[in-house]
Amino acid sequence: MIKLSINLLKAELNEQALLKGLAGNDSKAVETLYKSHFSSIQHFVLNNNGSFDDARDVFQEAMITLYEKVQSNSFVLTCQIKTYLFSICKHLWLKRLHQLGKYSGPLSSQEETISVEQDMREFDKKEASFEIMHRALNSLGEPCKSLLEGYYLNKKGMQELAADFGYTNADNAKNQKYKCLMRLKKLFFAQYNIGE
C-alpha cells in the first residue's frame, strides 16, 4: 500500500517536471511527450477515419493547447497529461470530422476523457489572433517583415539588426522599424477589430 502511494507520488512528480519543462520550451520534455503519447493518438485517429498526417496535426494542436495552458498563470491540470492530451485530440478530431461531413456516430475509444470545452474556446480565440498576426506580418513585405520579426520575435538588438540588414547605423534601422511597426499595427487592428 505504501509502495503504491510512493509510486503514485513519483508519477505525479514526473508529470509536474514534464509540464515545467514544457512551459520552458524544453525540447527533452516535448520529445518525452511525443514518445509517450503520440502513438495512442495515432491509433485513435487511424481507427476513426483519419490518416497519419491527421494524427500528426491533431496532436500538434493538442500540444500547443497544453503549452499555452501551462504558460498561463492560472494553470492547473486536474488530470493526467495523457488524459488531457487525449481529450483535446478527441475533441479536435470530432470537430474535423464534422467539418468534413464524415461524422458517423460516437468515436470508438476506450480512454477516459475530461471536458475541454473551456480550453478549446481559449485555443480558438488565440488561433484567430495568431492567424491575423500571421497574415498581417506576411502582407508587410520585406524588409519590414524580417526587421520586425528580428526585433520582436527573435529579440535582436537594433545594432545587430542594422548590421544584418545593411543599414548604416542603428538610428536608421530604428526609423525603419518604427514605420514598419505602424504599418503592422494598422493591418493587425483592422482585422482584429472586425473579428471582435
Add this chain to the structure above:
Amino acid sequence: MEDKELLETIERYLTDDMSSQERTQFETLRKNTPDIDQMVVEHKLFLDHMQSYAHRRSFAKLTSHTFNKLLAAGEWMTDDSISTKTKVIQLWNKYKRVTAIAASVGGFIALTTTILVMSLSPSLNGNQLLQLSNDIEVIKKKQQVQGHLINEVKSKVPGNAKFISGGSGFLIDTKGFIITNTHVLKGNGAIVINSEGQELHADIIYSDYSSDLALLKIDDEDFKAPKNIPFVIRKKRTDLGEEIFTLGYPRNDNDIVYGKGYLSAQTGYNGDSNAYQIQISANPGSSGAPLFNDKGEIIGIINTRQKQAEGVAFAIKSTKIFDLIETVNEKENKKAGKIKLSKNNTANLNNRKSQLSNLKNYIYSIRSYN
C-alpha cells in the same frame, strides 16, 4: 514629443526598461493625458498579441522539429498501414450499402424468377466481396512499393549506405537547387540521377514535413550547370479541367516516364487547400515530379496520395514552392546561396516532343540513403 519617440517610450515602459524616476514621471504623464493612456493600453494589447504569436510560432517549430526527428528515427509506423485491419472494416462499411443493395436485388430476382437464378445470385454476391478484397490487396501492395526499397548500392554513396527511399525532383535554379517531396527523403543523404543516368551527390538543404516539400542542392564537381531553366513556376492557381502533364521516374530502371491528364479539383485529399486533385496515372516514384500546364509552367508537385481510386493523384500547389523559397532565402544560407527562379518560359510550346526532350534534362531521379 514626436510620435516615434512617444511610441519608443511607451515600449520601454511596457518592457520595464526605465529607471524608477523616469517611470514615475511617465506614469504621471499617462494619468494626465488620456490620449497617451489610450496609446499605452493599445500598444500593450498589441505587444501581448505579438508575444503569444512569437511563443506559439516557436513552440510549433519545436514540436515539428521533434516530431520529424523521432519520425526519422523510426519511432512510429508512418502512414495508415498499421490499421490495415480497420481499413478492411472501413471498406466494408463503405461498400456495405452496395453489397446490401446487390444482395436485395439478387434476392428479388431470385424470388421472382427461376430457381436457376436463385442459385446464381449468392455467387454474384460472393464475387463482389472477392473483388473487394482484391482491392485491399492492391492498396496493400501499393503501400509496400511506396517505400521504394532499393537495396543496390551505387558509386556516389558511401560503401555501407542503404537506399531507403526514392522519387523524382526538378531543377529550379541553375546553381543546382532541386525541389522534391520530403517523404522522398527518408534517409540522411541523397543522390540525384539525371536523365542520362549520371549520378550526382546532393545536399539536403531544407525539408518541411507539413508541406511535404524539400529542397536539395547538387554538390558535385561533375554537375554541368545549365545556362538557364526553361520553365517558370506559376504563381496563380490553375483552373479546373486544365490539361496537365508530368515527367518523372516511377520505374526502377530509371527511365523517364511521361504522363498526361487534367486538373480534377482545386483541393487535395480531405479538402486540403494546399493541393490539387489530378487525374493522371501516378505511380510510387512519381512523388516529387513536376506538374506542367499547357504553357509549360510548373503548377504543382505530385505527391501521390491516392488511396482507393485508380488514376486519382494529388499535387502540392506551386504556390507552396514560393513559400519554401522565401523561408530558405530568409535564412540566408551562406553556403548554399540564394535561390533565383527563372523568369522566362523558353520551352518549345508548339511541339510537345521537342519540349519533353528539353524538359527531361531538368528532371532528376532522387534516391535517399542512410
